[in-house]
Amino acid sequence: MEKTTKRSSTSSSIILIRNTLPQNYGGGETYQLTLAQVLSDHHYHSIIMSSSSQLLEDAKKKKISAKKAPFLKNQNWSGLRNLLLPLYALWQRYLYFWYLHQFKRLNPKTVIIESRDDWIAATLAAKKLNIQTLWLDHMDFRSWVLQNVEQKYKNAIGKKILHLTKYADRVIFISDFERNYFENLIKKTPIKNLTNLVTIKNGAIDSxxxxxxxxxxxxxxxxxxxxxxxxxxxxxxxxxxxxxxxxxxxxxxxxxxxxxxxxxxxxxxxxxxxxxxxxxxxxxxxxxxxxxxxxxxxxxxxxxxxxxxxxxxxxxxxxxxxxxxxxxxxxxxxxxxxxxxxxxxxxxxxxxxxxxxxxxxxxxxxxxxxxxxxxxxxxxxxxxxxxxx
The missing domain is CATH 3.40.50.2000 (Glycogen Phosphorylase B;)
Known part of the structure; x- marks a missing residue:
C-alpha cells in the first residue's frame, strides 16, 4: 500500500471512532464526548461511531451526531485459534467496506480512530479516500493490542496494526507514559522508529x-x-x-x-x-x-x-x-x-x-x-x- 497525501476538503465533519463492547463505558468513551464538545466550539461537526450503548445514548443527550458501528464481540485469536485468523480477515474485509461507505457518504475532513479492529479497517478505508487519519491511544496499545508483538510467532493482529501506524498522519498519545511505552516497544521491532508520534494530553473542560x-x-x-x-x-x-x-x-x-x-x-x-x-x-x-x-x-x-x-x-x-x-x-x-x-x-x-x-x-x-x-x-x-x- 502506498502512502497517500491528505486530500483537500472543505468539509468540517470529523468522525470519532471508539469501538468497544456494548456494555463498556469509561474514560475512553467519555473522552469522545468531551472532544466532540470542544471541536464544536471550533465549528467542527463531530460524528461518533461506536458500539458502546451508553456512549451512543449520552451523545444523543448532548445532541452530538452518533452512529452505531459494527463490532465483533467474541475475539480470542491466541494459541490454536490462530488457525481461525482467515475468519478475522473476512471480518476486516466487511468492516473495511462498511467504513468506506460511511466515509464516502459523510465526506469527513478527518477521521480519529481509537479501537483495535478499526485501526486496520477504518485506516485502510480512510487512506483509500485520502482522508486525514489520526490514531488515538489511551492505553489500548499497552494493555492488550500490542502485547507480545516483539515476539516472532505471537499477536499477528498486533503486528498488522503496528505495521499500519506509519500510514496514520499522526499517532496521538494522551500521556507521556503511554508514548514512552510505545517508543520503547517499537525499538524491539523491525519498525524501530516513527516520526508521526505526538503527545496531546487528556484533559477536562473547566466546570x-x-x-x-x-x-x-x-x-x-x-x-x-x-x-x-x-x-x-x-x-x-x-x-x-x-x-x-x-x-x-x-x-x-x-x-x-x-x-x-x-x-x-x-x-x-x-x-x-x-x-x-x-x-x-x-x-x-x-x-x-x-x-x-x-x-x-x-x-x-x-x-x-x-x-x-x-x-x-x-x-x-x-x-x-x-x-x-x-x-x-x-x-x-x-x-x-x-x-x-x-x-x-x-x-x-x-x-x-x-x-x-x-x-x-x-x-x-x-x-x-x-x-x-x-x-x-x-x-x-x-x-x-x-x-x-
Whole structure:
C-alpha cells in the first residue's frame, strides 16, 4: 500500500471512532464526548461511531451526531485459534467496506480512530479516500493490542496494526507514559522508529465555577469509575473498613458499574455507600472532600483530571499516568499498588489534617489550570494538526 497525501476538503465533519463492547463505558468513551464538545466550539461537526450503548445514548443527550458501528464481540485469536485468523480477515474485509461507505457518504475532513479492529479497517478505508487519519491511544496499545508483538510467532493482529501506524498522519498519545511505552516497544521491532508520534494530553473542560457553591460532605471520600479488579476496589474497601471505626463521620462513596458491582453492594455499611452508575460525575466528585483511585493499571485518568479541576486532594497509586496528575505530597498522596497498609495510612492522614486537604486541593486546581485545560490543549495542539499547519 502506498502512502497517500491528505486530500483537500472543505468539509468540517470529523468522525470519532471508539469501538468497544456494548456494555463498556469509561474514560475512553467519555473522552469522545468531551472532544466532540470542544471541536464544536471550533465549528467542527463531530460524528461518533461506536458500539458502546451508553456512549451512543449520552451523545444523543448532548445532541452530538452518533452512529452505531459494527463490532465483533467474541475475539480470542491466541494459541490454536490462530488457525481461525482467515475468519478475522473476512471480518476486516466487511468492516473495511462498511467504513468506506460511511466515509464516502459523510465526506469527513478527518477521521480519529481509537479501537483495535478499526485501526486496520477504518485506516485502510480512510487512506483509500485520502482522508486525514489520526490514531488515538489511551492505553489500548499497552494493555492488550500490542502485547507480545516483539515476539516472532505471537499477536499477528498486533503486528498488522503496528505495521499500519506509519500510514496514520499522526499517532496521538494522551500521556507521556503511554508514548514512552510505545517508543520503547517499537525499538524491539523491525519498525524501530516513527516520526508521526505526538503527545496531546487528556484533559477536562473547566466546570469549576458551576460547583463553587456545592455542599461538601465532611470527611467523605469518593471513587468513581469502572468496578473491576484492576481498579483496586477490593484494596480500597478493605483499607477504608479498617479506618472507619476510628472515624465515625467518614464515608466512602463508590460510583460505577462492572464485574465487582455485587461485591461493592454486599459490603455496604453505614459508612461505605455503593451508588451504582451516575450520569452526574462532576456533581458527585464536587460533593466529596477527597478523591481516591488506587488502580493497578491506568492510562491518564479523566476522573483524576476532573478531581484536580474541581480542586480536590487525591489519593492515587504511583503507577502509569497517575503521577502526571498527582504530585506526591503536593496535591495528593501516591501509594504503591495493592498495598492496603499504605492506603490506610493515606486515608488516616487526610482525615486527620484539614489544612493539608485544603493545601492539596488548591494545588490540584493549579495543576489542572497549568496542564489539563482541555479546550486550550485542543486549540493549541490538535486543531493545527487537523488544519495541516
Amino acid at each position: 469549576f465555577s458551576n460547583y463553587q457553591n456545592q455542599v461538601i460532605e465532611k470527611d467523605s471520600f469518593i471513587y468513581l469509575g469502572r468496578l473491576e479488579e484492576y481498579k483496586g476496589i477490593k484494596e480500597l474497601i478493605s483499607a477504608f473498613s479498617e479506618v472507619a471505626p476510628d472515624f465515625p463521620t467518614a464515608t466512602l462513596h463508590i460510583y460505577g458499574t462492572g464485574s465487582l458491582a455485587n461485591y461493592c453492594e454486599e459490603r455496604q455499611t453505614s459508612q461505605i455507600i455503593y451508588h451504582g452508575f451516575t450520569d452526574k460525575p462532576l456533581e458527585k466528585i464536587a460533593a466529596a472532600e477527597t478523591f481516591v483511585l488506587v488502580s493497578h493499571i491506568e492510562g491518564l485518568s479523566l476522573s483524576l483530571i476532573d478531581a484536580a479541576m474541581l480542586g480536590k486532594p487525591i489519593i492515587a497509586t504511583n503507577i502509569d499516568g497517575n503521577p502526571e496528575v498527582v504530585q506526591h505530597q503536593k496535591n495528593g498522596i501516591l501509594v504503591p499498588i495493592k498495598d492496603v497498609d499504605s492506603i490506610v495510612k493515606a486515608l488516616r492522614k487526610m482525615l486527620m489534617n484539614k489544612e493539608l486537604r485544603i493545601q492539596y486541593g488548591q494545588a490540584s486546581r493549579k495543576k489542572y489550570l497549568q496542564d489539563f485545560n482541555f479546550p486550550r490543549t485542543i486549540k493549541e495542539q490538535l486543531i493545527p494538526i487537523i488544519e495541516g499547519k
